[in-house]
Amino acid sequence: MRQRIITGLVGIPVILLCLFTVRPLMVLLVAALMAAALYELARMYAPKRLMAFIWLPALGAAGFLLTYLLGWSDWQGVVLALYLVALVALGVFAYPRLPIQDIAFLLLMLVYGAWTFMHALTLYDVSRGSWLLLMAFLTVWFSDSGAYFVGRAFGQRKMAPQLSPNKTIEGALGGLAFAVLALLIANAFIKALPSPLATICFALAIAVVGILGDLFESLLKRTFDVKDSGNILPGHGGILDRFDSFMLVLPVVSYLLPFLATL
Numbered sequence: 001m002r003q004r005i006i007t008g009l010v011g012i013p014v015i016l017l018c019l020f021t022v023r024p025l026m027v028l029l030v031a032a033l034m035a036a037a038l039y040e041l042a043r044m045y046a047p048k049r050l051m052a053f054i055w056l057p058a059l060g061a062a063g064f065l066l067t068y069l070l071g072w073s074d075w076q077g078v079v080l081a082l083y084l085v086a087l088v089a090l091g092v093f094a095y096p097r098l099p100i101q102d103i104a105f106l107l108l109m110l111v112y113g114a115w116t117f118m119h120a121l122t123l124y125d126v127s128r129g130s131w132l133l134l135m136a137f138l139t140v141w142f143s144d145s146g147a148y149f150v151g152r153a154f155g156q157r158k159m160a161p162q163l164s165p166n167k168t169i170e171g172a173l174g175g176l177a178f179a180v181l182a183l184l185i186a187n188a189f190i191k192a193l194p195s196p197l198a199t200i201c202f203a204l205a206i207a208v209v210g211i212l213g214d215l216f217e218s219l220l221k222r223t224f225d226v227k228d229s230g231n232i233l234p235g236h237g238g239i240l241d242r243f244d245s246f247m248l249v250l251p252v253v254s255y256l257l258p259f260l261a262t263l
Contacts, residue, residue, distance in 0.1 A: 011233070015137070019130040027069070030120050034061045036239040037113035037247075040229040044220060045105050056086065056106055061114035068121055076118065083110055112247065119250035126257065131192040135183060136206055136253055140245045142182040143175040143207040144214075150174020159211075163218040172211055179207040198263040202253070209252045210245035217244035 018029040038061065042053040063079035084107070091103045123129045123136075151171025159167040183203040184196060193199045217240050221229065230238025240247075 016134075019124075019133055023124075026124050027065070027121065030117050031061075031065055033120075033239055033243065034065075034114045034117045036230070036232055037117065037243075038109055040238045040240050041105075041109045041113050041220075044224040044226055044229060046102075053102075053106065053109070056083075056090075057109040057114065059083075060110040064114055064118045068118065073122070076115075080110070080115065083107075116247040116250050119254040122254045123250065123257075128190075128192045131190050132253070132257075135186055135190065135192055135202070136249055137246065138186055139179045139183055139203050139206040140210045140249060143179040143210055144245065145175075146178025147171040147175030147211075150178075160215050160218075163215050163222060167211075167215070175211070176204060176207045179203045194261060195263050198260040201263065202256070202260060205252055205256055206249050209248050213245045213248035216248070217241065 015029070018025040035058070038054060038057050039050075042050050042057075046053045060079060060083040063082075064076055067073060067075040067079060087103050087106055090098055090106075091100065120133060123133050126132065147167070148171065151166070151168045151174065154170045154174070155168030157169040158165065159169050159172060180200055180203045183199050187193050187196075187199045193202055217229070220240075221227070228237030229240035232238055233242055
C-alpha cells in the first residue's frame with residue numbers, strides 16, 4: 001500500500017504537468033506510455049524473443065508519432081495500412097517459420113499498445129482537450145472506486161468469474177452510477193461538455209468501455225499466466241495494469257465527441 005501511495009503521489013502531478021503545460025511534454029508522455037505498453041506486451045507473449053516482437057510495432061508507433069508531429073494526422077491510417085501490408089508479407093514469405101498467431105499478436109500490439117494511446121493526443125488538441133482527458137481519468141477512477149465499494153457491499157452475481165472473480169454485476173452498476181454522478185458535478189465546474197445529457201453519455205461510455213478494457217487485460221494475463229504486465233510502477237505493476245481501463249476509452253471518446261457536441 002505504501003508503494004502504491006508513493007507512486008500515485010509522483011505519477012498524478014506528472015500527468016497533470018503534461019496535460020496542462022506544454023505540448024511536447026504530452027507527446028513525450030504518450031511516447032513513453034506506448035513504448036512501455038509494447039515492451040510489456042512483447043514480454044508477456046515472447047519473453048525469450050523480445051526484440052523480434054518489438055521492432056516492427058515500435059516502427060509503427062514511431063510512424064504514428066511522426067505523422068502527428070508533422071501535422072499529418074490523416075496519414076495515421078496510411079501507417080496502419082502499411083503495417084498491415086508488412087505483416088501480410090511477413091506471414092507469406094516467412095511461412096511456416098512465423099505462425100499466424102505471431103502475426104495476429106503483432107497486429108494486436110500496434111493497435112492495442114500504440115494506436116489507442118495516440119488518441120490521447122487527438123483529444124489533447126481539441127477545445128478544452130486537457131480538461132476532457134482529465135475528466136476521462138476521473139470517470140475511470142470513480143467507476144473503479146464505485147465498483148469496488150458497491151461490489152464489496154452488495155455484489156453477488158459474478159461478471160466474468162474466469163477472468164476476474166471479484167468483479168460483480170452489482171459492482172459494475174454501482175461504478176456506472178458513481179461515474180455519472182461524479183462527472184455531472186465535475187462538469188458543472190469545468191464545463192468541458194455542452195450539457196448534462198452529453199455528460200451522462202460521456203460517463204456511461206467511459207465506464208462501460210473501461211470495464212471491458214480491464215477485463216481484456218485480465219484475459220491477456222490469464223492467457224500468458226502472468227500476475228502483472230510489468231513492474232515499472234511500484235505497487236501497481238506495469239503500464240498495462242494501470243492504464244488498461246483507460247486505453248480503450250481514448251479512441252471511443254475521440255470518436256464520440258462529435259456526437260456529444262450535438263446534445
